[in-house]
Amino acid sequence: TQKKTILDLYKMKENGGKAAWTTAYDCCFAAYAEKAGMDMILVGDSMGMVVYGYQGTIPVTMDMCINACQAVRRGAPNTYVIGDMPFGSYHESVTSAVHNAVRFIKEGDVDAVKLEGGVAVTEVIKAIVRAGIVVFGHVGLTPQSSTAMGGFRAQGRTVESARAVIQDAIAVYEAGSRCILLEGIPEAVGAFIHRILPIPVYGIGAGSDTDGQVLVVGDSLGMFEAFKPKFAKKYADIAGVATQGFAQFIKEVKEGSFPASEHKYSISGDIVEFEKL
Ligand code: KIV
Ligand code: NA
Numbered sequence: 001t002q003k004k005t006i007l008d009l010y011k012m013k014e015n016g017g018k019a020a021w022t023t024a025y026d027c028c029f030a031a032y033a034e035k036a037g038m039d040m041i042l043v044g045d046s047m048g049m050v051v052y053g054y055q056g057t058i059p060v061t062m063d064m065c066i067n068a069c070q071a072v073r074r075g076a077p078n079t080y081v082i083g084d085m086p087f088g089s090y091h092e093s094v095t096s097a098v099h100n101a102v103r104f105i106k107e108g109d110v111d112a113v114k115l116e117g118g119v120a121v122t123e124v125i126k127a128i129v130r131a132g133i134v135v136f137g138h139v140g141l142t143p144q145s146s147t148a149m150g151g152f153r154a155q156g157r158t159v160e161s162a163r164a165v166i167q168d169a170i171a172v173y174e175a176g177s178r179c180i181l182l183e184g185i186p187e188a189v190g191a192f193i194h195r196i197l198p199i200p201v202y203g204i205g206a207g208s209d210t211d212g213q214v215l216v217v218g219d220s221l222g223m224f225e226a227f228k229p230k231f232a233k234k235y236a237d238i239a240g241v242a243t244q245g246f247a248q249f250i251k252e253v254k255e256g257s258f259p260a261s262e263h264k265y266s267i268s269g270d271i272v273e274f275e276k277l
Helices: 006-014 027-036 062-075 094-106 119-130 143-149 159-174 187-196 238-255 271-275
Strands: 019-023 040-043 080-084 112-116 135-140 179-183 201-204 212-215
Touching (some): 027 040, 062 080, 094 119, 112 143, 135 159, 159 179, 179 187, 187 201
Parallel strands (some): 019 212, 040 080, 112 135, 179 201, 201 212
């Protein structure tokens, strides 16, 4: 298969198609996603929870993200990959934001970067776009500012809050974002933003009226069980399969049924000579 470009994403929207994307942080799961036909892979800073066991995404560093992007690219060479800019990597200055976005492209070999925020990050988006990099916006529930939001809380549930989310989405579009991700907002607000913006608008917990859906792999495949958002759906039970597999291995080691003859090397040559050793 030919790797998608930003133009393919626009074409999908034009044709009313829905894009399905997942997060991935390593080579194996990236390969499964590509094999299954995923339209895009996000190397999300949700790796903070899913891979590293943190409570949130705040501790995730640029180096963690770049390493994960490289692993994902090796596993999914023909898939559109988006690198998620971690907390702090675009907040200090416009210059360092561009520097870090460039690192995602040059070192991480991704096709686009995503960053959170609306009105507050328009200068950063404009500067990264000027560097020729495709930017995905991300508004609504923005986990990197969950402390300021008072936790992982859906946004836009009052008229005033909905207006703020809509203004953020418009600001991100006007700053030059080529796609937007809406997270954790009422379906009506998602539908409104989808209707007024000409670019692909994707959702996670933003209802059905979008150009596609993304889920965090920890949620969609049942790997991460510490916290389950309302919008998550479990399509597989990796935790169950893995725990069962480990338990069976432990049992066989203890009882001596593993390794069996097919797992053992034999010697070639004269057994008598070996026995003299
Ligand atoms: O890091 C992440 O997994 C995200 C999700 C909202 C898709 O940004
Ligand atoms: Na993220």
